[in-house]
Amino acid sequence: MDLLSLIGLTVAIAAILGGQVLEGGHVSSLLQLAAAVIVFGGTLGAVMLQTPFTVFVQGLRMAVWVVVPPRIDYARLVEQMTEWGQLARKEGLLTLERYLEGLEDPFVRKGLQLLVDGTEPEKLKETLEVDLAAFEERLRAAARIWEAAAGYAPTIGILGAVLGLIHVMENLSDPSKLGSGIAVAFVATVYGVGAANLFFLPVARKLQAHIARHVTAREMLLEGFLGIAVGENPRLTAGRMEGYLA
Template identity: 50%
Template sequence: MDWASLGGIALALIGILIGESLGGGRISSLLQPSAFIIVTFGTFGAVLLQSRPANFRNGFSKLKSVFTEPEDQRTTLALDISQWSLIVRKEGVLKLESYMNEASDPFVKKILRLVIDGAPPQTIKEVGANDLYQYELHERNAIKVWDSAGGYAPTIGILAAVMGLIHVMENLSDPTLLGSGIAVAFVSTIYGVGLANLLFIPIANKLKTLLQLEVSKYEMVVESLASIAYGEHTKVIEDRLSGYLL
């Protein structure tokens, strides 16, 4: 569990609620189900309109990675690559076949297969770069779901506020309803701006950070295995690997 992510959300909510109480307001005044429904459904409806269904589903499936402690596999993978380099120098590339069969990552398995098949280093880099580009594009389309939600939510909040004010104007004959009606209208703006800046945009930025780590890991795989195919010394390859572990 990533306690930093959970703690960030909790800290933001606690700050808002304490600030509301210290200012003499009532926390219950911020709880408006109708405003929340308009903002959330309106926001994700707009996001769904601009997204492919697969990207929309993928964006929500990535929520789990935001709230779980990410495992940085680069160090372990770097040790494996150093070992593969020694094996190739001593016994040849065909000895990597067993490691390829044991690899759980399809990307690593594919690049290993290219090395074993005797592909030139430049071909390995080209194939790896193309696969990495497509992977990053796929992931960024999913992250765009949250980026877009952060852009739409404040506007949808204003739309909900205007709808609330229209309702207030319809009840001008009853002054007792004006205060509560206006309060409800402006809570919609709070929901829109709050969800965007406290949830949607931070989620998108966290996913971008995690994606950068994944891209760095795969770049390390491509460069290092291309160096093995080129026949570079193990020490040189280890120096390349160390640059990715800073």
């Protein structure tokens, strides 16, 4: 579990609420249902409008990575490639076929299948690079829904402020209704700017960092498969793979 993310979010919210209290305000004054509906509902709708359904769902699922990051065992990747490389040099590439059955990662399975099929190194590299590029773009497209939310939220917050002021102008003759309208106007702006900068944008950046880790792992695997394909000394291949972690 990524405790730093939870601590960071807690500190950010506590700082905002604490500042409100220190200025003599009340936390309850920041709780406005109408403002929340306008900002968060409007942001959600805008993001859904621009995003294909599958990408939108994947982006929501990836949000879990902020708290529970995907585990990538880089050392195990190097160890596995070294083991396969040694075996291929001793007994030939066809002996790697027995490992295909238990592989869950489609990228690893495809790379190993290409080795077993005797694919030329250049063709193997070209094929796996296409898969890697598609994999990276798929994840980054899903993560971009959080960047989109960060872009829409402040603007929709301003829209909520305008709606609140319209409500104020419509009730100038009734002072009892002015307070609620003004509150919605300012709180909507707080919600929009706060959500964008304290949640949506940080989530997007954290997801991009985890995506980079996934891409690094696949780049390492690509180097490993190429090393095996050309019959390189497994120690040299392992050294190149470890170079990605420097």
